[in-house]
Amino acid sequence: MELCVARRDSGPVELTADMQRVVAEQQLGFVATVTPDGRPNLSPKGTTAVWDDHHLMFADVSSPGTIANLAANPWVEINVVDPIVRSGYRFQGRATVHTEGPGYEQGLTLMAARGSSLGRDAVRAIVVVDVTGADAVWSPAYARGLTAADLAPRWLAHHRALHPEAG
Numbered sequence: 001m002e003l004c005v006a007r008r009d010s011g012p013v014e015l016t017a018d019m020q021r022v023v024a025e026q027q028l029g030f031v032a033t034v035t036p037d038g039r040p041n042l043s044p045k046g047t048t049a050v051w052d053d054h055h056l057m058f059a060d061v062s063s064p065g066t067i068a069n070l071a072a073n074p075w076v077e078i079n080v081v082d083p084i085v086r087s088g089y090r091f092q093g094r095a096t097v098h099t100e101g102p103g104y105e106q107g108l109t110l111m112a113a114r115g116s117s118l119g120r121d122a123v124r125a126i127v128v129v130d131v132t133g134a135d136a137v138w139s140p141a142y143a144r145g146l147t148a149a150d151l152a153p154r155w156l157a158h159h160r161a162l163h164p165e166a167g
Contacts, residue, residue, distance in 0.1 A: 012054050013091075013131045020050045022088050023080050024114075029058060032077040033069035041069055047118070048080060049110060051128055056091055057107055059118060060125035067125060070095050076129055079137065084155045085148035086139035093131040103128060 015023075023029070029048030033041045043066050045058040056078055060067050070076065076095045081088030098104040107126025111118060141151055160166070 011132060013093075013134045014053050015050060015056075015131060015134070019089050019091075019134060020053075022082060023048060023050050023056065026080050026082055026088065027114075029056070029078040029080045031058065031066060032079070033066055034073050034075070035065075035069055036072040041065055045078075047111060047116065048078060049114060051107075051110065054131055056093075056129045056131060057110065058127050058129075059107065059111060059123045060097070060127060061118065061122055063124075067097060067127075070097055070127065078129065081137060083159070084152050086141065086151050086155065087148070088137055090135050090137050091129065091131045092133035093129040095127050095129045098126045098128065099124065 027046060027048060029045050031043050031045050031048075033043075035041055043063060045063070045066075047057075047059040047061065049057050051057040058078075074094045074096070076093060078091045079088065080091070096103070098107065104123075104126050107128070108119065108123060111123070139146075139151065
């Protein structure tokens with residue numbers, strides 16, 4: 001795990017292998033935008049994925065607020081965190097919304113390649129984020145000397161207790 005990533009707002013960021021791994025494994029990103037009147041908006045996106053070594057993407061399946069916010073202000077932050085080991089990354093960048101054309105088609109292709117059954121009927125747009133900043137995020141437990149191996153059993157047990165029907 002990378003505990004320090006000093007890459008905030010320094011131009012294009014190359015997504016490391018660990019960043020790409022966390023995004024691919026978790027698939028859920030929390031996307032922060034700002035409304036036209038300056039209020040924060042946070043929306044979970046279960047389609048968060050790596051587009052390439054410098055970009056992330058998510059699909060607009062039911063995100064009219066997020067898309068409207070991006071039309072007014074394209075800057076976005078995406079947080080992707082593994083809730084079991086309590087670490088992940090926050091990515092900052094500028095979003096481009098594709099409602100048709102090559103960007104839209106490439107997004108659908110990437111989603112299908114990772115097993116998504118969502119198609120044109122469900123996906124209104126593909127949002128591609130040019131990542132210009134990235135930081136690691138982690139639980140303060142790591143600063144106290146705990147490791148992922150220490151944290152995982154506790155949080156696995158917690159999630160199993162919340163969802164006993166999942167086995």
